[in-house]
Amino acid sequence: MEREVQRVRAAFGSGRSRPLTFRRRQLEALRAMVQEREKDILAAIGADLSKSEFNAYSQEVISVLGEIDLMLEKLPEWAAAKPAQRNLLTMLDEAYIQPEPLGVVLIIGAWNYPFVLTIQPLIGAIAAGNAVIIKPSEVSENTAKLLAKLLPQYLDQDLYAVVNGGVEETTELLKQRFDHILYTGNTAVGKIVMQAAAKHLTPVTLELGGKSPCFVDRDCDLDVACRRIAWGKFMNCGQTCIAPDYVLCEPSLQDQIVRKVQEAVKEFYGENVKESPDYERIVNLRHFKRIQSLLEGQKIAFGGEMDEATRYIAPTVLTDVDPDTKVMQEEIFGPILPIVPVKNADEAIQFINEREKPLAFYVFSHNSKLIKRMIDGTSSGGVTGNDVIMHFMLSSLPFGGVGSSGMGAYHGKHSFDTFSHQRPCLLKTLKREGANQLRYPPNSQSKVDWAKFFLLKQFNRGKLGLLLLTLLGVLAAVLIKRYQAVLRTKALLLFLAVHRRAIP
Amino acid sequence: MSGIKRPGLAKDPGSESTPGMDPFADTLQRLREAFISGRTRPAEFRATQLKGLSCFLRENKQLLQEALAQDLHKAAFHSDISELIICQNEVDLALRNLCTWMKDEPVAKNLITQLDSTFIRREPFGLVLILSPWNYPLNLSLVPLVGALAAGNCVVLKPSEISKNTGKVLAKVLPRYLDQSCFAVVLGGPEETGQLLEHEFDYIFFTGTPRVGKIVMAAAAKHLTPVTLELGGKNPCYVDDNCDPQTVANRVAFFRCFNAGQTCVAPDYVLCSPEMQARLVPALQNAITRFYGDDPQSSPNLGRIISQKHFQRLRGLLSCGRVVIGGQSDESDLYIAPTVLVDVQETDPVMQEEIFGPILPIVNVRSLGQAIDFINRREKPLALYAFSNNSQVMNQMLDRTSSGNFVGNEGFTYMSLTSLPFGGVGKSGMGRYHGKFSFDTFSHHRACLLSHSGLEVLKNIRYPPYSDYTQKLFTWAMGSHLCTLL
Numbered sequence: 001m002e003r004e005v006q007r008v009r010a011a012f013g014s015g016r017s018r019p020l021t022f023r024r025r026q027l028e029a030l031r032a033m034v035q036e037r038e039k040d041i042l043a044a045i046g047a048d049l050s051k052s053e054f055n056a057y058s059q060e061v062i063s064v065l066g067e068i069d070l071m072l073e074k075l076p077e078w079a080a081a082k083p084a085q086r087n088l089l090t091m092l093d094e095a096y097i098q099p100e101p102l103g104v105v106l107i108i109g110a111w112n113y114p115f116v117l118t119i120q121p122l123i124g125a126i127a128a129g130n131a132v133i134i135k136p137s138e139v140s141e142n143t144a145k146l147l148a149k150l151l152p153q154y155l156d157q158d159l160y161a162v163v164n165g166g167v168e169e170t171t172e173l174l175k176q177r178f179d180h181i182l183y184t185g186n187t188a189v190g191k192i193v194m195q196a197a198a199k200h201l202t203p204v205t206l207e208l209g210g211k212s213p214c215f216v217d218r219d220c221d222l223d224v225a226c227r228r229i230a231w232g233k234f235m236n237c238g239q240t241c242i243a244p245d246y247v248l249c250e251p252s253l254q255d256q257i258v259r260k261v262q263e264a265v266k267e268f269y270g271e272n273v274k275e276s277p278d279y280e281r282i283v284n285l286r287h288f289k290r291i292q293s294l295l296e297g298q299k300i301a302f303g304g305e306m307d308e309a310t311r312y313i314a315p316t317v318l319t320d321v322d323p324d325t326k327v328m329q330e331e332i333f334g335p336i337l338p339i340v341p342v343k344n345a346d347e348a349i350q351f352i353n354e355r356e357k358p359l360a361f362y363v364f365s366h367n368s369k370l371i372k373r374m375i376d377g378t379s380s381g382g383v384t385g386n387d388v389i390m391h392f393m394l395s396s397l398p399f400g401g402v403g404s405s406g407m408g409a410y411h412g413k414h415s416f417d418t419f420s421h422q423r424p425c426l427l428k429t430l431k432r433e434g435a436n437q438l439r440y441p442p443n444s445q446s447k448v449d450w451a452k453f454f455l456l457k458q459f460n461r462g463k464l465g466l467l468l469l470t471l472l473g474v475l476a477a478v479l480i481k482r483y484q485a486v487l488r489t490k491a492l493l494l495f496l497a498v499h500r501r502a503i504p
Numbered sequence: 505m506s507g508i509k510r511p512g513l514a515k516d517p518g519s520e521s522t523p524g525m526d527p528f529a530d531t532l533q534r535l536r537e538a539f540i541s542g543r544t545r546p547a548e549f550r551a552t553q554l555k556g557l558s559c560f561l562r563e564n565k566q567l568l569q570e571a572l573a574q575d576l577h578k579a580a581f582h583s584d585i586s587e588l589i590i591c592q593n594e595v596d597l598a599l600r601n602l603c604t605w606m607k608d609e610p611v612a613k614n615l616i617t618q619l620d621s622t623f624i625r626r627e628p629f630g631l632v633l634i635l636s637p638w639n640y641p642l643n644l645s646l647v648p649l650v651g652a653l654a655a656g657n658c659v660v661l662k663p664s665e666i667s668k669n670t671g672k673v674l675a676k677v678l679p680r681y682l683d684q685s686c687f688a689v690v691l692g693g694p695e696e697t698g699q700l701l702e703h704e705f706d707y708i709f710f711t712g713t714p715r716v717g718k719i720v721m722a723a724a725a726k727h728l729t730p731v732t733l734e735l736g737g738k739n740p741c742y743v744d745d746n747c748d749p750q751t752v753a754n755r756v757a758f759f760r761c762f763n764a765g766q767t768c769v770a771p772d773y774v775l776c777s778p779e780m781q782a783r784l785v786p787a788l789q790n791a792i793t794r795f796y797g798d799d800p801q802s803s804p805n806l807g808r809i810i811s812q813k814h815f816q817r818l819r820g821l822l823s824c825g826r827v828v829i830g831g832q833s834d835e836s837d838l839y840i841a842p843t844v845l846v847d848v849q850e851t852d853p854v855m856q857e858e859i860f861g862p863i864l865p866i867v868n869v870r871s872l873g874q875a876i877d878f879i880n881r882r883e884k885p886l887a888l889y890a891f892s893n894n895s896q897v898m899n900q901m902l903d904r905t906s907s908g909n910f911v912g913n914e915g916f917t918y919m920s921l922t923s924l925p926f927g928g929v930g931k932s933g934m935g936r937y938h939g940k941f942s943f944d945t946f947s948h949h950r951a952c953l954l955s956h957s958g959l960e961v962l963k964n965i966r967y968p969p970y971s972d973y974t975q976k977l978f979t980w981a982m983g984s985h986l987c988t989l990l
Contacts, residue, residue: 013880015904054970058978085923093914095921100906102929179930187728194725198718201733203934208728221957231967268968278968353540364957371954376545379627382951387963390953394622396611397951402629403706407730409949422936424924425902427912430893433751439585440758441795441805 001169004161005133005176009104011158012131018101020079024072026126026155030119031068033154034061040146045115048140049236050281050311059236060116063393067120070395070412071127078127078416084424092474094427099420101129102203103179108170108193110184110207111283112239112333114140117207118147121182122160124415130180131159135173137185138166139283178202180419184241185209186331187404205408205418207241208401209331210358214244214388215348215374217365218253225364225386226260229337230268232388234315237280238335239287242360244388245332246321248348251341254319258301261337265303265315273314274307282311282334291334294327298338323351345370349377357381357403362388381405432474470496527696531688532631532703535658538685539630544656547603549683553653554602556681557646558595561588564677568642571669575641576763577808577838586763587642590920594647597922597939598654605654605943608952621954626947628656629730630706635697635720637712638667638810639766639860644734645674648709651942657707658686662700665693666810705729707946711768713858714931732935732945734768735928736858737885741771742875742901744892745780747913752891753787756864758795759915761842764807765862769887769909769916772859773848774866775875781866785844788864789829792842801832801839809838809861818861824854825865850878872897876904884930887911908932 016022034041038061045056081096105125109118118136125132134151136144148162163173174181174196183193184207197204216225233243249257269276282288288311295304295316303316313335321328321338328338342348352361361380363371371385381401382391391397392411400409410418473496543549561568565588572578572587598605608623632652636645645663652659661678663671675689690700701708701723710720711734724731743752760771776784796803809815815838822831822843830843840862848854848865855865869875879888888907892898898912908928911918918924919938927936937945965978 018903052970054975054978058966084921087921089917089920095918095924097924098902098910103906191725191728194728195722198721198725201714201717201721201735201931201934206728224957224960227960227967228963270969276969278970366957368954375625375952377542379630379948380950383953385952385954386957387953387955390617390620390955391622391951394611394614394617394951394953396613397622397953398624398949399951400949402948402950404728407728409951421906421929422925423907423910423929424918424926425910425912426914426918426921426924427898428914430748430751430891430913433748433754436754440754440791441803442797 001163001172002176004163005104005173005178007158008131008133008161011156012101012103016156017126017131017159018129020075023075023127023129026160027068027072027075027123029154030123030126031065033150034064034068034119037150040150041115041143044142044146045140047142048111048114049239049283051236052277055236055278055280056115060113063116064119064123067123067395067412067415071123071416074413074416075127078413079129081425090426090428092429092432094425096425098423098425099128099416100423102419102421103130105130105132105419106173106178106181107132107134108181108183108185109134109136110241111137111139112236112241114143115147117184118143121184121410121415124410125180125182125419126155126160128416128419130419132161133173133178134160134162135170136162136164138164180205182408182410182418183207190406203408205400205410206406207399207408207410208359208404208406209241209333210356210401210405211245211328211331212242212358212360212362212380213348213352214247214362215345215364216247216249216253216257217345217363217367217370218250219366219370220364220386221366222253222256222260226257227264227267228387229362229364230261230264230315233337234265234268234279234335235389237282237313239280239283239333240389242382242389242392243333244337244360244362245358246328246338246340248340248342248351250344251320254339254341257339258317258319261315261317262302269315274305274310274312279315282313285311287333288313291332291336294330294332294334294336297325298327301339303335345374349374352378357401357405359401359405360384360388360391379403526699528690528700528703531690532660535660535686535688536631539628539658543683544628544653544658544686547606550654550656551599551602553682553687554595554599554650556683557650557653558592558599560678560681561592561595561646564673567673567677568670571673572642574669575638575667576766576810577806578763579804579807582763582805582807583642587640590643591646591650593920594650594922594939594942598650598943601940602654605940617953617955619956619959621952623952625950625952626655626944627950629946629948630657631704632657632659632707632709632946633700633705634659634661635708635710635712636661636663638664639763639768641667641670642674644711648711648937648942648946651937652707652709652946653682653687654943655946657946660688660690660700660705662690662692662697665691707731709935709937709945710734717933732927732937733933734926734935734937735886735931735933736768736860737883737928737932738772738855738858739769739885739887739889739907740875740879741774741889742872742879742891743774743776743780743784744872744890744894744897745777746893746897747891748893749780749783749787750790753784753791755891755913755915756889757788757791757842760864761792761795761806761862762915764809764840766807766810766860767916768858769919770860771864771887771889771915772885773855774864775869775878776866777870778868781846781868784866785828785846788844792829796842800830800841801834801837806842806862809840812838814860815840818859818863821854821859821861821863824848824852830862872900876901879905884908884928884932886928886932887916889915906930 042053042056081098084095107121177200182205190206298318301317303314305314318338359381384391395412398409398414399411572583704727714735717733825845825848830841832841843863845865886908890901922939925936925941926938
């Protein structure tokens with residue numbers, strides 16, 4: 001493990017991953033891989049999650065292709081130095097922020113969307129000029145094996161390496177030193193990752209989870225709301241970090257919601273959900289049993305059918321759920337939708353705030369003031385109003401959590417920034433040392449006043465006229481440089497004194 | 505796993521200390537309740553806090569100058585330019601821009617979100633802990649505080665116990681200017697800091713050494729608390745053959761000796777050729793004499809070492825290599841003379857740790873390439889300095905190294921620029937602040953997408969079952985050339 005990391009580090013040290021042309025080539029190769037080996041990729045995802053080809057394509061592959069294209073288009077702009085506003089003290093200097101690669105990045109993927117959750121961060125890391133070690137989740141083993149086979153065929157083998165394995169291998173890997181770690185997974189392991197990172201002072205991005213609440217107001221289009229909730233909840237058999245985990249609503253709405261969700265389920269998956277090619281399965285027996293235990297003692301409004309042999313759990317809705325029961329104590333990550341009745345929006349806000357900050361918050365209402373109030377009154381990684389999941393789809397929005405749902409963010413430019421060091425640069429000339437005499441000891445009151453003048457005044461367009469005059473003064477000083485240095489300094493000081501008096 | 509978190513509990517269950525023994529539980533609970541009440545969110549409240557901070561700086565200028573003089577033998581002028589004015593600047597900037605910074609930031613939409621409202625909302629994290637060091641005890645406490653308050657957080661400030669006089673002023677006087685239900689100053693040493701770190705915060709901002717940075721991050725990991733760590737390292741200063749030695753010497757000597765060398769971004773050591781060294785040393789002597797006189801110990805413009813412990817540490821370093829300038833020390837005065845060492849080896853103690861004193865070792869290199877290799881063999885520094893008239897040299901140095909910040913032909917004046925983010929990379933730190941970067945650091949950037957219930961027909965395409973026709977349509981619409989839009 002150590003040797004693998006060292007090899008990748010040495011490759012980064014060669015500087016090969018830095019030129020933009022190289023990064024472009026790698027991204028183009030990645031796109032070729034996705035396009036040429038599409039069938040293999042869809043088959044692997046399908047094998048891991050019992051997912052139809054179309055679902056695998058529309059849920060994972062499309063996002064990857066979109067991200068690659070975005071990076072390719074924007075790379076020159078994002079990688080360019082950005083000039084920074086200067087103050088009077090530095091107005092003749094060059095000041096800018098230069099994005100740079102961090103070095104060796106570790107990406108630990110998750111099993112629920114095994115392709116996109118590993119490759120989308122990889123795209124950002126490559127674009128930012130880093131070397132990358134990818135550790136796919138061992139739970140989605142088909143995808144993990146495929147990535148280990150395909151990536152070296154398309155990407156630079158020294159700069160980008162896939163490491164597979166379970167808990168033991170991951171622990172070994174985390175002992176090594178990286179320059180950034182992006183982890184997608186659960187809160188408990190998130191803490192372990194951050195602890196390991198602390199030993200090397202490695203910055204981390206943790207994409208964790210939680211129970212994403214969904215408030216349904218009485219004043220909303222219930223048909224539409226229930227359809228959207230059903231779509232987001234039962235997609236990937238509920239195994240989505242930003243799935244609406246549970247619903248909060250007034251007691252009178254419960255029955256209607258149950259009915260309409262049931263209608264939506266029928267519409268999406270047919271009478272016999274088990275037969276639908278678009279309905280996935282639980283990833284493994286451990287999770288199957290875990291979700292099964294959540295139903296104990298619950299009032300099942302519809303659903304609840306299970307088949308251990310195929311790890312099938314039917315779309316299920318629970319009503320009048322007691323907040324102290326097991327189903328409300330952990331992230332469900334399955335096709336079970338509890339409805340917890342609350343008196344009103346305020347009680348919903350209180351309910352949400354008593355719990356850990358979730359990764360996503362959803363609210364359905366026609367009343368935009370209510371939506372605003374609920375957003376203002378809560379905190380979460382992200383928000384989608386009157387729909388679910390969608391804030392994930394827009395790459396101009398940073399995707400990440402807060403509190404125990406995570407830290408840091410990525411997608412689009414946010415990926416590029418996450419995997420870069422934004423290095424501020426100030427370049428001065430060695431000339432005009434005369435002007436610097438002001439700051440060197442021994443000191444005097446006049447020097448204090450001058451210091452205040454330089455440090456406190458803003459350099460902005462409004463004062464451009466004055467600055468032009470100052471520049472002229474400097475120019476004049478430079479022209480007079482043929483004479484003594486003292487004269488130069490005095491001329492500069494004279495001009496500056498005039499302007500200092502002019503500025504209130 | 506996510507469970508119920510009772511807001512009244514400042515401690516996490518399973519914490520070692522018993523309620524009676526925990527001196528911070530009440531304070532933290534009070535602050536947390538204040539945050540939950542929403543008091544710190546409105547712009548007016550935040551502006552009032554910032555104005556309070558501004559008054560504190562203006563009305564206690566002399567008191568603060570005296571405290572800084574007692575702690576670090578800082579001349580009033582130096583206190584002004586490196587602490588008071590910087591803080592004032594930051595407060596003024598935050599007050600001027602608060603409403604702009606607080607606004608929701610609209611973001612570009614794609615094809616499917618054209619009719620939606622999409623923006624990033626900056627929200628306070630909640631309860632913020634600021635741990636500040638002793639070398640610029642006012643600046644490094646208040647500048648982060650400005651950001652945390654502007655962002656709407658409740659704050660616990662723990663200044664360093666080593667700069668005790670400034671700490672006292674911050675603990676006794678500052679709270680009078682701020683809303684004490686949302687702000688507290690906590691005093692104490694490593695033990696108290698350890699106790700404090702067992703509690704859960706929503707953000708921790710630490711300035712100090714990498715060693716303690718690791719401890720802070722490990723403690724933060726237990727609660728998944730995000731952190732900004734402003735650490736340090738050995739800041740290299742490359743001096744090219746193509747430059748004017750006196751100008752370079754002025755700049756290097758001034759920034760090395762400022763605050764008696766106790767600056768995280770001070771040039772730590774010089775890399776240059778033996779030929780350049782021969783010209784630089786006399787120029788350095790010239791600069792030092794001009795700045796501090798023939799007897800620097802009697803100059804009011806030279807600071808003192810903060811404590812006996814650091815003084816002894818620095819005195820030990822004086823025996824590395826060969827002293828060509830300075831080398832004197834006075835234990836009773838905690839005085840170390842501006843010193844330049846030559847014939848220094850990479851393995852000498854003076855090259856093993858951040859010096860943090862007015863000692864400047866010169867290490868010889870034969871070429872720019874050798875200097876770059878030397879720098880890259882070591883941990884990424886907080887600041888990297890290069891002096892040269894040749895822009896090619898400058899670009900090479902910039903392209904082939906990494907550091908928190910980079911400066912060409914100057915010292916750390918860039919610290920006065922609030923438009924540049926200040927922070928480290930690698931062992932020199934993570935995260936950044938100053939100006940708007942502070943506000944962003946202490947804010948959670950919440951992604952918001954507000955859609956409507958109408959036009960459901962447009963969203964029908966995403967629902968199963970997917971007929972062949974739907975699949976083809978979907979695939980065409982999401983075809984890779986359109987993916988950028990989507």
